[in-house]
Amino acid sequence: MTCPRLEYRAENDEHEFDHLRPYCTVTDEFVSPMKADICNDRFDFDHEDHCEVFQAAVEAAAADDD
Structure with missing residues (x-):
């Protein structure tokens, strides 16, 4: 993805x-x-598991929903 x-x-x-x-x-x-190549799923990169920026954005969005 x-x-x-x-x-x-x-x-x-x-x-x-x-x-x-x-x-x-x-x-x-x-x-x-x-960096964009990696973000576009090169090298079996998984955003949910490997990207601290993506993880922080998801956590912030979840906190905003609370």
Whole structure:
């Protein structure tokens, strides 16, 4: 499963890019293409088990629901 927190954007507040760049909506920052490959399930990566950023976002959302 591709990370639901990963988006591809063609611009930010200051610049327009000539190609889409990977953006993590949890950390609110652009990430490297290598990181995006991992987030897109390369190397048997599982978000629920391996990504501390994804896990923290899920925990925060659960706490907000309480």
